[in-house]
Amino acid sequence: MTITTRGIAESLAYGGFIAAILLLPLVMDDVFWLNRIAKYLVFGMLGVAIALSWGYAGVLNLGQGLFFGLGAYMVAMSLKLQSYTSLQQGSDTPVPDFMLWNAEPGAPTDLCCINQGSFLWIPFQAQWFGIVMALIVPTLIALALAWPIFRLRVSGVYVAIITLAMVLLVRLLIIDAQPITNGFNGLTDLGWLTIGGFEFDPYLVETYYLVAVSLAIALLATRWLVSTKAGLILQSTRDDANRARYLGYNVAAYQVFFFAVSAGIAGFAGLLYVIAAEFASPSFMDLAFSISMVVWAAVGGRGSLLGACIGAILINTIEATASETEVLQEAWKAIIGLVFVLVVLFMPRGLAGVALDAVAWIAPKRKLGPAPLAQQEPAE
């Protein structure tokens, strides 16, 4: 049966991919490249988030950077307070350096009141708080945003426009709240994530493993989620929301739930990115970045979580290599634009679609018994 052939092929693909990312450090001992790949794995996780909302729910989110950025900022706040730059400011408690540089003369050097909003940073002195918030804040914001959108049955291009506007809005707010966010400059000079006394230096192989294992878990968990009955119902709402309603499903509830899960994954990716890249910046919420994510997923195949994930990793790895060749440096943007156009025109299901077609092409040859007959109707 095709189902099982396809199932086997899919299991092999997932297993092979996870084995590859886990075994990579054995063959690659260049820590700088390993760190780079870790960042691309994070982008792969964004690909998963996009495939879940765009491919499975049929909701094109052009503002996924909003959730990535929020996750990044939440954990960056904690790591900033752990940084030596926050601890050597003549105060007993950590205070971010940029707050001191911009403080009014005579302001107390304490988070409570160095400026008007600085108290918001107080709970982030606990690292776990930053980590938990990196997952919870994007999810809650997504719930608050998605609820009215899907209750009012907004769909298609309008959702794309709303999410696009939201990411730009939040980006502006973050730049505007310069006293507590360091505006355009973002949060830099961060400390390292420290768990049980172990410091995750971004250039350690352990940090790579942290990212790779997180990606493997996120990928498998999301794969499980879409194979549940709820995942199937979600896909049905994508095909025909009205039919799903007339079967008794509250379509908005399914859309909101999976939109929020997708946002949570993006927030988790933001968290990991900060650990690997040691900064958080408003550029995470640039429109170009959110759109890039969509391109990665389209090239990899939005209908496949793994496809979109690999698409993201592949494009970024090629981009990194290309941008080191001087000729390609400028041309790269044009090339990726062209690739996107070609994929949309000729491979609408992306690399994953090509792979599945290849499997389907090989599979019937191995099948036993007669090929399925042409559909027959009892002639009466």
Next chain:
Amino acid sequence: MRKPALTIDGLGVSFGGFKAVDGFTTVVNDGELRVVLGPNGAGKTTMMDLISGKTAATEGKVYLYGQEITNKPEHEIARAGIGRKFQIPSIFRDLRVRENLEVAAARETSVFRNLRLGLRKEERDRIEEVIDLTRLGDVLDTRAGDLSHGQMQWLELGMLIVQDARVILLDEPTAGMTQAETLKTSRIINELKGKHTLIVVEHDMAFVREIAERITVMHMGKLLAEGSIAQIEADAAVREAYLGSGGIH
């Protein structure tokens, strides 16, 4: 005496002054098969829209086994026990036939309780029964959008049966079908008689004769006549409004 399944009481809707359905009243008993006839624009499909929650009624009430369902959200009306088949087949085209039927097994509708793999045994059994009834066994792994028109209609019908809707609304189930397909559809519908309450809007008179018990005729949004085929054929008002002088043909 059978108990009423669907009670429609003075139902009406007005679109900017135009009353598409106007004070329509009828009672459909449990297990009955009711055919709704009427010329184009009589308000048949709108009446189904009102029952199933697609359009909000501006007057009147709908009761399902005594429970009021007027103007509730579509999914709540569906959960209460109304299933609807559309004129243009409404199925999940990118899902396989089997997956379509699995989604239709909708006893559990909450997101969180559906976070599980596989189906319950009774759901699987039900799906197998429906596969037999609709003879979709050969195409279970086919993408539903690739089915023939007739198969799509049977799939949608099958989904309503899996859904276990107590009252099923069928809007022109044989539209666009070949004669053989129509015959098969009438067999499926006759199979459902007694187990489900059915309300069928249909134009094809051969098909109506095949399935009809009781007929309701609508005209200009209002109830014109109700009765058996013979009574309707003899009804002067019906002949006047709809059938012409030649009777039902």
